[in-house]
Amino acid sequence: MRIHAVQSGLVTIKTCQCYGKGHGAMRLVNTILDRNWTEPLPIYSWAIEHQEGIILIDTGETARTLEPGYFPWWNPYFQFSIKPCLQPEDEVNFRLRALGIEPNDVRWVILTHLHTDHIGGLHHFPNAEIIISRKEYELTNGWSGQLRGYLTQRWPEWLAPTLIDYEPHPLGTFLESFTLTKAGDVSLIPTEGHTGGHLSVLLQIDGLSLFFAGDASYTQQLMLDQIVDGVAQDEDKSRQTLKQILQYVQEFPTVYLPSHDPSAAQRLAARTIVSV
Numbered sequence: 001m002r003i004h005a006v007q008s009g010l011v012t013i014k015t016c017q018c019y020g021k022g023h024g025a026m027r028l029v030n031t032i033l034d035r036n037w038t039e040p041l042p043i044y045s046w047a048i049e050h051q052e053g054i055i056l057i058d059t060g061e062t063a064r065t066l067e068p069g070y071f072p073w074w075n076p077y078f079q080f081s082i083k084p085c086l087q088p089e090d091e092v093n094f095r096l097r098a099l100g101i102e103p104n105d106v107r108w109v110i111l112t113h114l115h116t117d118h119i120g121g122l123h124h125f126p127n128a129e130i131i132i133s134r135k136e137y138e139l140t141n142g143w144s145g146q147l148r149g150y151l152t153q154r155w156p157e158w159l160a161p162t163l164i165d166y167e168p169h170p171l172g173t174f175l176e177s178f179t180l181t182k183a184g185d186v187s188l189i190p191t192e193g194h195t196g197g198h199l200s201v202l203l204q205i206d207g208l209s210l211f212f213a214g215d216a217s218y219t220q221q222l223m224l225d226q227i228v229d230g231v232a233q234d235e236d237k238s239r240q241t242l243k244q245i246l247q248y249v250q251e252f253p254t255v256y257l258p259s260h261d262p263s264a265a266q267r268l269a270a271r272t273i274v275s276v
């Protein structure tokens, strides 16, 4: 089974977004006011050439974010705290074709959550089944969804996702899961906190767990250090999730693959497991 890291450009964020500071609403304020920027971080999606069909985890960012007015003018996070950097040819459709994958051949698009740098390339996949956690999708509704930073007005009009509810099937340290494939090797697990309905994808292969973590933590080190990010919708939940992930990787040989970790593609290629 071929598995690919698919990079759609880079994003620079505030240091306080990686290392959250303060509590409650102050965490976001501290992120916005922070004067220090991270190095440019990759934006990864992941393509699995599974025998039951091609699975794409997240869709990266769209180059349209560079157009004036793409981000809402009233939202200080988008105006002052995020700098995406990509060209149209960095979008996921071009990147997949370079790997020999036709976007129309993707069977499932799983979205770990609905932040712009994960759903930005979704318009390239009108023929795929789009899979989202029910909780995450419901959090995007209305004005409160806008305040949470979901850009629903930018989503494709055809979007009619399959909303998943978890089943009481424990998977390692996770009490609930949703099995996607008939083979039973691809499961979705709730890793909430960064967003209220955030999920991760687990692929069991050759005795290893490939853990596609979305933004459950931005990097492997931040997970090992149990650092909650500065924009997490639920700080406590995020802390619990990080603990569960750490327990999981201590118990099972795991290749841990967050969406913005500069070393993630290398770890996938070398099947480097987390050492704790």
Ligand SMILES: [Zn+2]
Pocket (backbone or CB within 6 Å): 113, 115, 194, 215
């Ligand atoms: Zn995110």
